[in-house]
Every structure is written in C-alpha cells, then in structure tokens.
Amino acid sequence: MASRVLAQCVRSYTQRSARIIFGNITTRAAAVSVANQRHFCFNAGSQRKALTAQIKVSSPLVQLCRQYGDLPPLTVDTIRERVLYVLKLYDKINPEKLTGASHFMKDLGLDSLDQVEIIMAMEDEFGFEIPDAEAEKLMTPQEIVQYIANKKDVYE
Amino acid sequence: MKPGVYSALALALALACHYRRSVVPEIFEKSLRAFLIGYPKRCPPVSHSSIARAEGESVGESLEKMASGFLTHQQKVLRLYKKALRHLESWCIFRDKYRFYACMLRARFDENKDEKDMVKATMMLKSGEEEFWANQHPQPYIFPDSPGGTSYERYECFKVPDWCLDYWHPTEKAMYPDYFAKREQWKKLRDQSWDREVKQLQVETPVDGLKTEALPPARKEGDLPPLWWQYVTRPRERPM
Numbered sequence: 001m002a003s004r005v006l007a008q009c010v011r012s013y014t015q016r017s018a019r020i021i022f023g024n025i026t027t028r029a030a031a032v033s034v035a036n037q038r039h040f041c042f043n044a045g046s047q048r049k050a051l052t053a054q055i056k057v058s059s060p061l062v063q064l065c066r067q068y069g070d071l072p073p074l075t076v077d078t079i080r081e082r083v084l085y086v087l088k089l090y091d092k093i094n095p096e097k098l099t100g101a102s103h104f105m106k107d108l109g110l111d112s113l114d115q116v117e118i119i120m121a122m123e124d125e126f127g128f129e130i131p132d133a134e135a136e137k138l139m140t141p142q143e144i145v146q147y148i149a150n151k152k153d154v155y156e
Numbered sequence: 157m158k159p160g161v162y163s164a165l166a167l168a169l170a171l172a173c174h175y176r177r178s179v180v181p182e183i184f185e186k187s188l189r190a191f192l193i194g195y196p197k198r199c200p201p202v203s204h205s206s207i208a209r210a211e212g213e214s215v216g217e218s219l220e221k222m223a224s225g226f227l228t229h230q231q232k233v234l235r236l237y238k239k240a241l242r243h244l245e246s247w248c249i250f251r252d253k254y255r256f257y258a259c260m261l262r263a264r265f266d267e268n269k270d271e272k273d274m275v276k277a278t279m280m281l282k283s284g285e286e287e288f289w290a291n292q293h294p295q296p297y298i299f300p301d302s303p304g305g306t307s308y309e310r311y312e313c314f315k316v317p318d319w320c321l322d323y324w325h326p327t328e329k330a331m332y333p334d335y336f337a338k339r340e341q342w343k344k345l346r347d348q349s350w351d352r353e354v355k356q357l358q359v360e361t362p363v364d365g366l367k368t369e370a371l372p373p374a375r376k377e378g379d380l381p382p383l384w385w386q387y388v389t390r391p392r393e394r395p396m
Binding site: 113116123 | 265
C-alpha cells in the first residue's frame with residue numbers, strides 16, 4: 001500500500017541522513033525506531049482508512065518512540081477541505097458554483113436522492129455513519145462540516 | 157452423534173427454513189395497513205445539533221415537526237434507497253461494479269419518482285422493501301461506530317460525567333486554574349437558568365405523555381435551551 005512505500009522512503013531517508021550526520025549508534029537507533037514504526041504502523045488496508053501513524057522525521061535527534069495506528073487528528077479546516085473535495089468529485093455538482101453555503105436543492109439543483117448519495121459519500125470519507133434523521137436535514141456543506149465537527153468533538 | 161440424528165437435524169433445519177421463507181411475505185401482507193398509515197418510529201434522543209447551533213430554532217422546530225414519530229413517504233423512500241445502496245456495496249465489493257449497479261438502482265428509483273398516485277406509490281415502496289428483504293446481504297458492512305459495528309459503545313465505560321471534576325483534590329485542580337475558574341462561571345450560569353429550563357419543559361410536555369425524546373429549543377430571548385448543561389459538558393467521543 002502507499003503507506004508502506006512511504007515508510008520505505010522515509011526509512012531510507014532517515015538511514016541516509018543519520019549515517020551522514022551521526023555515527024553507527026544513531027544509525028542503528030534510526031533503523032530500530034523506523035522498524036518499530038513499521039511494526040506498529042497499523043494500516044487497516046481498507047479503502048476507507050487514511051494513512052496512519054505519522055512517521056516523525058525529526059533531525060537532528062532521532063527518537064525511539066512507539067507509535068500507535070490512528071487517523072490523523074481532525075481540524076475544522078481539514079474537514080471543510082475534505083467535504084468540498086468530495087463534493088467537487090460528484091459529477092452532478094458544478095465545481096465553480098460550489099461554495100460553503102450553497103444549498104443542495106435550491107442553489108445546486110440537486111434531488112433528495114442526490115442528497116442521500118452525498119451524505120453516503122461523506123460517511124465513506126469520514127468513516128462513521130450519519131443517522132437518517134439527522135442526515136435529511138444537512139443541506140449545505142457548512143452544515144455538514146458543523147455536524148461532523150460536533151460528532152467528532154473538533155473545536156475552534 | 158449418530159448419523160440418523162444428523163439427518164433428522166438437517167431435515168428439521170430445512171423445514172424451519174422453508175416455513176420461515178413462507179412466513180415472511182405473510183408478515184408483509186398483514187402489516188399492509190400499518191404500512192399505509194406509516195409505521196411509527198421513535199425519534200432519536202437529544203440531537204446535538206439542536207443545541208449547538210447559534211440559531212437553534214430551525215433544527216429544533218424541524219425535530220418537533222417529527223414529534224409524532226411517523227415518517228413521510230419521501231423519508232421512507234430515501235431510507236430504502238440508502239440501505240439498498242449500502243447492501244449493494246456489501247455485495248459488489250469492486251468499486252466499478254458497485255458504481256454500475258448503483259447507477260442502475262438510481263435509474264429505477266428515478267423513473268418512478270414523479271408518481272402522483274399515493275396508493276400506487278405506497279405499493280411500489282412496499283414491493284421495494286420486500287425486494288430489499290429478499291436481496292439483502294447476510295453480513296452487510298456496518299461502520300465501526302454505528303449499532304452492530306465492532307467499536308459501538310466500546311468507549312462508553314471510559315466516558316466520565318462532568319460532576320466528577322468537582323471531586324478532584326485542590327492540588328489537582330490547581331494544575332488547571334483557568335479551566336476551573338471558567339467552570340465556576342458556567343456553573344453559576346447553569347444555576348440561574350435551571351429554573352427557567354424546568355419551567356419551559358413542564359409547560360411544553362404534553363399532558364398525556366411525551367411523544368418524542370427530542371428536546372425543544374429555547375423559546376424566549378436570552379434563554380438557554382433546556383438541559384443544555386448535559387450536552388455542553390458531555391464527554392468526548394473518544395475519551396483519552
């Protein structure tokens with residue numbers, strides 16, 4: 001998967017940089033730390049999970065730290081970016097007309113079935129289910145962002 | 157076990173399956189009247205969005221429109237569409253194949269969407285539900301956090317209510333002075349608004365019992381929505 005390729009690139013980078021800058025001991029530490037990261041780098045392998053376990057390349061000090069697999073932390077900006085990205089990928093929406101406050105039915109001329117498909121795409125993107133009662137009320141991208149931020153306890 | 161017992165068990169199982177298959181359509185026949193009226197559905201408990209919004213009226217009011225608990229025809233159709241798509245996704249694991257069959261399904265929904273005769277539309281919905289029941293996936297993909305999923309309520313035991321913060325030792329509280337100072341102000345606000353919230357709830361509760369668990373929004377200017385404290389101080393989704 002992409003994350004393993006990335007891990008290999010990072011490992012070769014850290015090994016190279018560690019070898020250049022420090023001596024043998026740090027190289028071994030770098031190898032061990034990245035091996036640890038690779039061992040604990042838990043990728044679900046499904047198309048729904050994003051890349052896991054950010055691999056910290058902190059020079060000059062290479063830390064021996066254990067990293068657990070988890071999704072990257074959400075912020076309101078990243079949520080908004082992802083929501084707008086998914087909406088732009090939808091072929092019934094004109095990307096130029098899409099703004100944060102554009103109503104699906106009134107501004108973008110979509111159907112209620114389209115709105116269901118959009119909510120399903122959001123569920124797939126963020127990995128959790130949006131119940132029907134609350135999904136039928138989400139009519140603008142801003143509402144979707146707000147709902148996801150509410151559910152996932154994302155502040156600011 | 158003896159071979160005779162195995163065959164008897166197999167026969168019993170086959171008979172049970174046969175009877176089960178013939179029972180299911182009967183259930184649908186008998187519940188046609190209930191189906192036509194609109195099967196009642198319990199509204200979900202406190203919707204977070206009803207209190208979190210700055211202009212809380214819109215969602216609270218729309219929740220109250222659903223206070224009867226009955227679904228409209230459109231809502232039923234949309235729910236059928238969504239669960240049909242999800243089960244289709246479970247059947248067609250390759251994305252391009254799923255996309256093709258999803259478009260076919262959408263075309264089937266679209267060709268009948270302008271039906272004006274409600275009786276015919278309800279009969280179509282009923283046949284759609286039966287078709288869904290017949291073609292559902294035995295182990296559909298359920299999101300981890302939704303009911304039936306792997307991590308549903310997994311972290312419930314770690315969600316501590318906020319009143320435990322009051323039992324912290326002063327030395328512990330001194331580690332977060334800003335937070336606890338702000339908390340005292342919030343508690344004063346809670347004490348002030350509590351009586352008004354209770355009064356509003358007592359006024360708005362119907363005499364013969366509640367129809368829904370959804371809380372009403374704040375009605376008066378400058379008033380806080382009822383039971384806002386338990387929403388604002390709710391524990392995190394993933395407690396540390």
